[in-house]
Amino acid sequence: xxxxxxxxxxxxxxxxxxxxxxxxxxxxxxxxxxxxxxxxxxxxxxxxxxxxxxxxxxxxxxxxxxxxxxxxxxxxxxxxxxxxxxxxxxxxxxxxxxxxxxxxxxxxxxxxxxxxxxxxxxxxxxxxxxxxxxxxxxxxxxxxxxxxxxxxxxxxxxxxxxxxxxxxxxxxxxxxxxxxxxxxxxxxxxxxxxxxxxxxxxxxxxxxxxxxxxxxxxxxxxxxxxxxxxxxxxxxxxxxxxxxxxxxxxxxxxxxxxxxxxxxxxxxxxxxxxxxxxxxxxxxxxxxxxxxxxxxxxxxxxxxxxxxxxxxxxxxxxxxxxxxxxxxxxxxxxxxxxxxxxxxxxxxxxxxxxxxxxxxxxxxxxxxxxxxxxxxxxxxxxxxxxxxxxxxxxxxxxxxxxxxxxxxxxxxxxxxxxxxxxxxxxxxxxxxxxxxxxxxxxxxxxxxxxxxxxxxxxxxxxxxxxxxxxxxxxxxxxxxxxxxxxxxxxxxxxxxxxxxxxxx
Numbered sequence: 105x106x107x108x109x110x111x112x113x114x115x116x117x118x119x120x121x122x123x124x125x126x127x128x129x130x131x132x133x134x135x136x137x138x139x140x141x142x143x144x145x146x147x148x149x150x151x152x153x154x155x156x157x158x159x160x161x162x163x164x165x166x167x168x169x170x171x172x173x174x175x176x177x178x179x180x181x182x183x184x185x186x187x188x189x190x191x192x193x194x195x196x197x198x199x200x201x202x203x204x205x206x207x208x209x210x211x212x213x214x215x216x217x218x219x220x221x222x223x224x225x226x227x228x229x230x231x232x233x234x235x236x237x238x239x240x241x242x243x244x245x246x247x248x249x250x251x252x253x254x255x256x257x258x259x260x261x262x263x264x265x266x267x268x269x270x271x272x273x274x275x276x277x278x279x280x281x282x283x284x285x286x287x288x289x290x291x292x293x294x295x296x297x298x299x300x301x302x303x304x305x306x307x308x309x310x311x312x313x314x315x316x317x318x319x320x321x322x323x324x325x326x327x328x329x330x331x332x333x334x335x336x337x338x339x340x341x342x343x344x345x346x347x348x349x350x351x352x353x354x355x356x357x358x359x360x361x362x363x364x365x366x367x368x369x370x371x372x373x374x375x376x377x378x379x380x381x382x383x384x385x386x387x388x389x390x391x392x393x394x395x396x397x398x399x400x401x402x403x404x405x406x407x408x409x410x411x412x413x414x415x416x417x418x419x420x421x422x423x424x425x426x427x428x429x430x431x432x433x434x435x436x437x438x439x440x441x442x443x444x445x446x447x448x449x450x451x452x453x454x455x456x457x458x459x460x461x462x463x464x465x466x467x468x469x470x471x472x473x474x475x476x477x478x479x480x481x482x483x484x485x486x487x488x489x490x491x492x493x494x495x496x497x498x499x500x501x502x503x504x505x506x507x508x509x510x511x512x513x514x515x516x517x518x519x520x521x522x523x524x525x526x527x528x529x530x531x532x533x534x535x536x537x538x539x540x541x542x543x544x545x546x547x548x549x550x551x552x553x554x555x556x557x558x559x560x561x562x563x564x565x566x567x568x569x570x571x572x573x574x575x576x577x578x579x580x581x582x583x584x585x586x587x588x589x590x591x592x593x594x595x596x597x598x599x600x601x602x603x604x605x606x607x608x
Contacts, residue, residue, distance in 0.1 A: 107225035110134065112143045114183075114191050115221075121164055122221045126151035128203050128228070130218040131210070138217075138227075138237060144191050149206055149218065151198045155179045158195035167193075204230045211256045212263065212275075213243050243272040250278035255289045255297055257282035258319055262301040265310035276317065283318035291451040298323060298450070302405040308355045311412070312348055323450075324412060326442050329419035336430045340511045343418050350411050353507030357500060358393075358404075361386045374513050378503075381523045388534045392496050398453040406456055407497050410463035411504060416442045440465035462494040463501055470502035470525045479525065481540055484532045485576035488541045496533055499526045543575040546586035555587055556594040567593060 111119075112133045128149045136143035150157050155171055158179035162169035167183040177197030182190050199206045207216040213233040220226070227234060231245055242264050250256045257279040264271050271279065286294070301310050314320040321328040330343035339346055360375045361382060393404035417439030418432045425431060443464045447457040469487055473479050488495045506522050507514055532540040547555070549564050552571075558564055567590055574580045580589055 109224045110137050110219040110227055111221075111224045112137055112146055114143070114185065115146060118161060118165070119221065121161055125157065125221065126198075127157070127221045128218040129221070130203075130207065131215045134217045134219055134227070135214055135233075135237060137219075138234060144189060145194070146191065147194045147196065149196055149198050149203065153177070154195040154197045158193070161193070203228055207231065208245055210245050211249055211253070211259060213245055214241075214263075214267070214269075216245050237267075240267060240269040241272060242267070242269040242275060244275040244278055247274070248278075250275065250282045251285070253289075254282040254285040255293050257317070258294065258297045258301070258314075258323075261310050261313050261317065261319060262297060262304065264313065265301065265304050265307065279319070280317045283322040286319075286322045291449060294323065295450045295452065296400075299401050299405050302408045303402070306355055307408060308348075308352045311351055311408075315344075315348065320412075324416075324446055326413060326416040326446055330415065333419055333422070334430060335418075339509050341508075343415055346508050347412060347415055349508030350414065350501075350504045351408065351508075353504035354408060354411050354500065356507060357503055361389060372513060373516060374507075374519055377516075377519060377523055381527045382530065385530045385534055389496070389500075389530075397456045397459055401452075401456065403459065403497065406459050407463065407500065410443070410460045410467075410497070411501060413439060413443045413446060413460065414464050414467045414501060414505065415439060416446075416464070436465055436468050459494055459497070462491060463497050466491045466494070466498045467501050467505060470499055470522065470529065471505075473529075474521055474525045479528050480577065482573060482577040484529065484540050485573055487529060488533065489573075496530065499529050502526070539578075540576055543572060545572060546575065546580065546583050547571065547590065552590055555590055558594070563594075563597060566597070 111129055115129055115133075129146060130149050131147040133143040133146045148154070148157075154177045155174065158181050159169055161167070162181045162183075165181075165183055167181050169179060169181045172178040172180050172194070179195045181193040181195070183193060184190050199209055203218055203220075207218055207228065207230050210216040213231040214237040215233070216229075216231045217233045218228040220228070236243055242260060244250055244256075244260075246252075250260065260271055260275060260279045263269065301307060301314070304310055311320065314323070321331075327344060327347065330347060333343035335341070335343055335346065341349055356375075357378065360378055393402065393407065395403045397403055397406055415432075415435065417435035417437070420438050420442075421432045421435040423431050423433065440461050443461050444457060447460055452460070469491070473483060473487065476483065491498050503522060503526055506519065510518075538544065545568070547568075549560075549568060552564055552567050553559065570593055571580070571586055571589060574589055575586075580586050
């Protein structure tokens with residue numbers, strides 16, 4: 105029987121254009137073939153001009169191409185396949201004079217494997233990567249491999265989580281030491297590797313490992329002051345342990361509320377209650393979280409970053425009442441400002457920064473709503489007026505925040521109350537948005553001005569917003585109602601203005 109081919113399927117279509125050249129597929133895509141899983145990222149090593157080859161292939165395939173680092177001879181081609189997916193092909197110049205030497209210069213043994221284009225059944229594996237892959241063992245290719253490129257420390261934690269692998273003790277020491285060299289790595293490379301970790305199916309264990317190895321607070325120094333920070337009696341953990349427990353809670357919510365049917369995932373009362381109240385939103389929630397805020401980075405990843413930063417402002421706002429009660433008044437606003445700085449440091453887009461800032465700024469709102477006897481339509485409208493599309497993420501973060509407050513299990517009555525708030529808010533967004541969140545205006549600005557004889561100005565905007573809120577609350581249902589409302593409110597506003605003028 106013929107030996108199996110070890111090239112990724114996406115490479116097979118490019119073979120005619122690569123024929124006669126000394127080219128190897130290396131790294132993660134070879135690892136994925138051995139694991140029998142698809143790969144959307146392919147790395148080529150080229151003996152010769154890698155940039156010229158990348159440009160020529162892109163021209164022939166009708167793909168996008170750009171140089172990553174012309175001095176180092178690295179380029180990237182983005183090819184859209186028939187399924188509408190983009191495959192990333194990276195081209196790099198051969199280092200060290202031979203493919204074996206090139207591989208020994210790489211990060212980890214299970215990434216230091218290659219397959220030649222002209223010999224697709226032979227695995228080139230000078231460091232024993234295949235055996236390490238089978239044993240789920242993550243080992244650096246050399247005693248200085250991680251320190252030579254500190255971002256590899258972050259990558260080690262991500263790969264360990266992705267492959268369910270153990271990090272070799274000596275490699276772990278390199279990873280820990282590399283966290284002190286974070287300033288040598290560009291923000292973009294740190295961001296990309298960190299977000300790949302946040303994109304893991306189960307990122308919480310990897311985030312805890314990041315903290316253990318010194319990487320979490322190297323990436324997010326805002327979190328270090330939370331370590332050991334005492335919290336009110338309602339909290340079972342200090343502020344940093346609570347933060348990590350919130351990430352655990354967010355992952356748990358994802359586990360019990362996936363896209364597919366979830367009835368058999370009710371392994372305890374907390375899970376069962378969540379499925380019963382929120383299970384009908386599982387598909388729209390998945391679509392919501394899968395939305396790309398930036399190329400290759402989703403709303404789900406942003407939500408995990410917000411979970412890490414949601415209490416960042418606590419160390420700056422802590423106070424103690426005369427009776428000994430600990431408070432963090434305004435920590436959400438202070439934390440939101442700190443979040444903006446963290447997002448800038450990670451070179452996130454404006455859309456991502458705005459999303460994460462809003463999540464942190466508003467994460468307490470569902471808890472505040474919980475204190476009211478009944479959540480009115482007006483309260484629902486005001487919640488989404490403040491949070492916009494991030495409101496759904498705020499709801500999920502609030503649930504995770506509560507899960508992270510208690511040693512499991514969360515008290516049934518407390519959990520039930522928060523779930524009811526979540527159900528009400530998610531129902532409004534996913535099932536009643538045209539009525540309760542974004543009602544179509546019954547009057548526009550010109551109609552309002554003609555109705556009461558106004559000229560353009562802030563009062564027009566105020567009247568329109570108050571009218572919209574009245575519509576959302578169900579108080580106004582017709583154009584006639586809207587006209588009567590505007591006339592009455594205009595008279596009140598004018599009367600208030602006259603009363604506020606000083607005598608003279």
